[in-house]
Amino acid sequence: MTGTEPGEATARERSQGLARSLFRVSLPRWRGGRYSLSKLFFNFYLLAMGSFVAIAFTADFVISTAQRGITDDYARRFMRGTITLIEDELFRQPRSTWQKKIKQLDEKFSYRLNIVERITLDAILKPQQVLKLDAGDIAIDHDGDIMYHRLGNSSQVLVVGPLASNRNPELKDRLPLEVRLRLLTWSLTGLIFGIALWxxxxxxxxxxxxxxxxxxxxxDGDFEARSPPARSQLFATLSETMNGMAERVQKLLATHRELSCGISHELRTPIARMRFALEMLSATDQPAERERLWEMMEDDLDELDHLIDTSLTYARFEREAPEPHFSSVRFANWLLDEVDSVRLLGRQLEVTVDTSNLPDDLNVDLDRKAMPYALRNILRNAFKYAGHKILVSAEVIDERILIHIDDDGIGIPPEEREHVFSAFTRLDRSRDRSTGGYGLGLAIARRVLELHGGTAIADAAPLGGARFTLAWKVQQ
Structure with a gap:
């Protein structure tokens, strides 16, 4: 019972294939290969571990620098007893034998012992450490990890160190314990981090x-492609956005194809009539006939203008739903005014408005620009098919306002009641010029109701014809 041409499905498939071909030609083809998991892993690993190591070393340097004074005091207290015992042992010996004695003592320690002249240390120690040395305290050379202590009031200085094991010549073949611990710590840290990162x-x-x-x-033009649900929250929003974009593009292309096919089909009839009228106009000299042909062509031009205006309105609703601007209206008065504004189009039809079921002084939120467009489209459709009577009624159910438009026409078969809201869909019996439209009015009406968070449905009317119901929330 629909107005679909026999070859329309095939034409639509060819149109879809042509659209995909054009996109394949016009859009640059992505030639990149697959992302390498190992490359991605190592890039992340090197970046993260490098940053972590840099932060760790920087923090270690800052902390060690800040605590150097504390560690120096601890080292002096720790080594003061040993240095004092060595000093006492040397004082028991003649000063001429100190070098021999220190070599004997050196063999008993794991770090080196030596005696040097005080004057040789001015170029080695920092001024602060020189002052400590002359005051009888222990001076520390951080670069060499060596301690210096002046032996009494003599010009000779006891040299202890290097203290670090990595500077000890006897332990050159062994890896320092500190280095081994650091290597073990960093190895375990890197392994655990690598597993977690993987x-x-x-x-x-x-x-x-x-x-x-x-x-x-x-x-490549496959607009049915969709990204599967993301496993990680990192790309969940991106995946949803891409799928939404793909659906939007697919919908826009479908609307474009639908409009192109529908408009091109609808344009044929008025253009053919105009061509026929022009041929008849050139073949007749009778004023009455020429006047009739001119009126026919003016009607066809009005029909073309109305077709373009309706198509643009439908395309605007399909492309992007306009932002609704709701305002509160006194609903009974608004409904009466809207019906009266198109009552003349009903010719000799009896058009009745019943608001008796509405509460007194009912206010309803609606878009004062879009909702009248939807209501008028439904009324025009009723004017086309009604036999003698049209009844417009309204009621409130569950905080929703319902407008019923009933006619006593031929009605709509149950299997067609949902299909009539699709664009460019008309029943076969509407093909004649007196009642035939473009199949866009009901589609636009449903889009307007969806904009209001409501719906438009078709059913059987108590009068015997079709009932169209517009429903949306009273308060938005």
Whole structure:
């Protein structure tokens, strides 16, 4: 019972294939290969570990510098007893034998012992350490990890160190304990971090690869491609956004194809009539006939103008739902005014408005620009098919306002009641010029009701014809 041409499905498939071909030609093809999981993992690993090591070394340097005075005091207290015992042992010996004695003592310690002249240390020690040395305290050379202590009032100085094991010539073949501990710590840290990073990078890589593949399919013209649900929250929003974009593009292309096919089909009839009228106009000299042909062509021009205006309105609603601007109206008065504004189009029809079921002084929120457009389209449709009577009634159910438009026409078969709200859909019996439209009025009405968070439905009317019901919330 629909107005679909026999070859319309085939033409639509050819149009869809042509659109995909044009996109394949016009859009640059993505030639990139697959993302390498190992490359992604190592890039993340090197970046993260490098940053972590740099932060650790920087923090270690800052902390060690800040605590140097504390560690120096601790080292002096720790070594003061040993240095004092060595000093007492030397004082028991003649000063001429101190070098021999210190060599004997040196063999008993794991770090070196030596005696040097005081004057040789001015170029080695910092001024602060020189003052400590002359005051009888222990001076520390941080660069060499060596301690200096002046032996009494003599010009000779006891040299203890280097104290670090890595500077001890006897332990050159052994890795220092500190270095071994650091290597072990960093190795375990790197291993644990690598395992954790792997379990984090793998789902990220899968999501990234899935999004890349979806983008490539879309670039190749497959607008049915969708990104699977993301495994990680990192790309969940991106995946949803891409799918929303793909659905929007697919919908826009479908609307474009629908409008192109529908408008091109609708344009044929008025253009053919105008061509026929022009041929008849050139073949007749009778004023009455020429006047009739001119009126016919003016009607066809009005029909073309109305078709373009309606098509642009439908395209605007399909492309992007306009932002509704709701305002509160006294609903009974508003409904009466809207019906009266199109009552003349009903010719000799009896058009009745019943607001008796509405509460007194009912205010309803609606878009004062869009909702009248929807209501008038439904009324025009009723004017086309009604036999003698049209009844417009309203009621409130569950905080929703319902407008019923009933006619006593031929009605709509149950299997067609949902289909009539699709664009460019008309029943076969509406093909004649007196009642035939473009199949866009009901589609636009439903879009307007969806804009209000409501719906438009078709059913059987108590009068015997069709009932159209517009429903939305009283308060938005």
């Amino acid at each position: 379990f984090w990078v793998r789902p990220v890589w899968r999501d990234l690869e899935a999004i890349r593949q979806t983008a490539r399919d879309l670039g």
